[in-house]
Amino acid sequence: MASKITEAALSKAETISLRNKHIGSSCQLFFRSNPLKIVKGRGQYLFDEKGDQYLDCINNVAHVGHSHAAVVEAGSKQMAELNTNNRFLHDNIVRLAQKLVSTLPSKLSVCFFVNSGSEANDLALRLARAHTRNKDAIVLDHAYHGHVISAMDLSPYKFNHKGVKKSWVHVVPTPDVYRGKYTDQSHPDYDLGKLYADEVRQVLERLPSEGRRVAAFFAESLQSCGGQILPPKNYLKYVYQYVRDAGGVCVADEVQTGFGRVGSHWWAFQLQGEDVIPDIVTMGKPMGNGHPVSAVVTTEEIARSFHRNAPEYCNT
Incomplete structure (x- = not known):
């Protein structure tokens, strides 16, 4: 017979042991030699089991702070009302889509709702391949796009340390003008944007x-x-x-940078100018304040290609 699991608080040592x-x-911890046991979050602060308060400078999901009253209320209301997959009609899904696309350039008008940033990037790759009928992808060195298999394959941040780069993945230098291949000091009179783009x-x-064609950047x-x-x-x-x-599409991964996190714009790609418009935008963490809500937004043309050339898509 399975042992009874009690709800009594565990000591820190017991938590570590279990x-x-x-x-x-x-699944490694922060501060491995003396890990923090965090039991509560409020606003910008985290609290350990002794009640000590920490300013949270490393958590990348709580977009409007921990335990935000409006988020708690909205989540509680929805869970008390309905939780189902997206193949039923419901006002909230279309209203959310309408709000999302209102923050983006007009050609980005079709939404797919998913559960995580990793899943959003996986779907973006599927969309790109269905639309272009090509397979290959170009990514920036040190990039991280998620932890599902396809996203890991797109993430030098992961496979540079432990793994193998797939033949369909092509890595270009990070456009870092401070420590990168081309810098303000080494090429002071050059258009560094173009130098890196030429890579x-x-x-x-x-x-x-090589008998290859690009599906997505x-x-x-x-x-x-x-x-x-x-x-x-x-x-x-x-x-x-x-x-x-070259026949490919451009994917802007806004999973960690979107929803106003850059301060002056809703989306970080907008920092590059009004004429810079991706074909697919992926979003995640800040969308649900860390809860499993994310999305992919694309054009009508790409969405139609996906409908024609890929299996039916749904998400729970």
């Missing part, structure tokens, strides 16, 4: 000789795990044109 026994060792162009020019609009890297002016403008000329 975690070591039942949680996969790949993408060179890959695109090489692919046909994936980039976080502001690289997050790779070091909070702001791309130089004109970078995305040039890259998006090169990729489209």
Whole structure:
């Protein structure tokens, strides 16, 4: 007979012991030598089991703060009312889609709702392949796009340390003007955006000789795990044109940077100018304040291609 699990609070040592026994060792803790046991969050603060307060500077999901009253109320109301998959009609899903697209350029008008940023990027890759009928992807070095298999394959941040780069993935230098291949100091009189974009162009020019064609260029609009890297002016403008000329589509990964996190705009790709418009935008963490809500927004043309060329899509 299974042992009875009580609800009494565990000591920190007991929590560590049970975690070591039942949680996969790949799921590593912050502060491994003396891990924090966090039991509560309020606003910008976290609290441990002793009541000590910590300013939360490393949590990347609580967009409007921990335990935000409006988020708690909205979540509680919805859970008390309905929880089902998206193949039924409901006002909330269309109202949310309408609100989302109102923050984006007009051609980005079709939404798919998913459960995580990783799943959003997986779907973006499927959309790109269905639309272009090509397979290959170009990504930035140090990029992180998620932990499902396809997203791991798109993430040098992961496979550079442990793994193998797939033949259909092509890595270009991070457009870092401070420590990258081209810097303000090493090339003071150059258009650094174009210099870095030309690295993408060179890959695109090489692919046909290898019997390959690009499906998508994936980039976080502001690289997050790779070091909070702001791309130089004109970078995305040039890259998006090169990729489209080669028959691919452009994916802006806004999972960690979207929903106003850059301060002046809703989406980080907008920092590159009004004429820089991706074909697919993925979003996640801040969308549900850390709860499992995310989305992919794309064009009517790409959505139609996906409908024609891929299996029916639904999400719970």
